[in-house]
Amino acid sequence: MSVLSFRLVYSIFSEIHEGTRILGYKGSLVLSGIWLFVFVKILRSPELLYGYPKLKNITPSTDKKPIEIASLWSTGNVDITNVKDVKLNESINVKIVAYITQIEGYVISHHPFRNYEYSIKDLAAGLNIPLSHLAYVFKYHCNMSFSEYRNHHRITDAIHFIESNFLESQTMESLATSAGFNSYNTFFVSFKKYTGSSPKNFIESPSNKRPVELQLDIPLGGDQQ
Structure with a gap:
């Protein structure tokens, strides 16, 4: 021109x-x-x-890709009263589905939560997403807090280890640390919370082995380290 x-x-x-x-x-x-x-x-x-x-x-695709574990997330409209969050919503609302898809894809493919000290700040850096955006997504669109989400995926990981015959050559303690827990006790508590069964009973009872649509009847909120 x-x-x-x-x-x-x-x-x-x-x-x-x-x-x-x-x-x-x-x-x-x-x-x-x-x-x-x-x-x-x-x-x-x-x-x-x-x-x-x-x-x-x-041309970048605007199609809504399927979210890996849809029950963990909510993509509908949310009630926001915090002024900062209202401003964030205006700028990232159209990116929510893309962010969730990116989070799930990264967590499933890279297994970052196997590192016990892995935080939401580390996840933001790994995804190259602003920390404020990621915190917003977990606050308003995840059906659990970040720490609960992290443990959910650790238990998912542990179940995959079990199904891959990990325990044929390793101990329960090794299973716990390999999944990202700092001790067997914290692993035991989380495993029972999310599956409704102790690790031992889960392994011995085939009826407990289900696809990882783990129990989500847990309170919202909590630590978001």
Whole structure:
């Protein structure tokens, strides 16, 4: 557009002051009008420039990807009274589903909670998401606090270890620390809280082995270290 504007101005200037006609005022005006139409058309229908298959590849997808464990999250509207959170909501509300999908994908593929000291700050750094945004997502869209969410995934991890015959060569204590707990006692308490069964009973009773839609009848809130 800058080139067209310059060309039109130069043509008018040449015609008025020098008597020359590179294209002529009317010709430049017509040509500029044509190119303006083409430019606007491309803006409104970019597939004309790139072709639809290529455009589909280079355009960020806005489709809502399925969330891995939907029962842990809520993506509906929330009641916000905190002024700072209201401002955050205005800027990140459209990103909530993307953030949740990113969180679940990262946690499932990288297993960060196997590190006992892993915090919400570490997760924000790993995801390259502002800490304030991540805290907002857990505060308003997760059905449990961050610490409960972390333990939920640790128990999920422990169950996967069990199903992979981890205990054939390792102890219960090793299972606890491998899943991210600092002791067997904290592992035992969390395991029973989320599965409704002790680790030993879970292992001995096939009926307890269920897909990890673990029990969510736990109070909201809590530590968000």
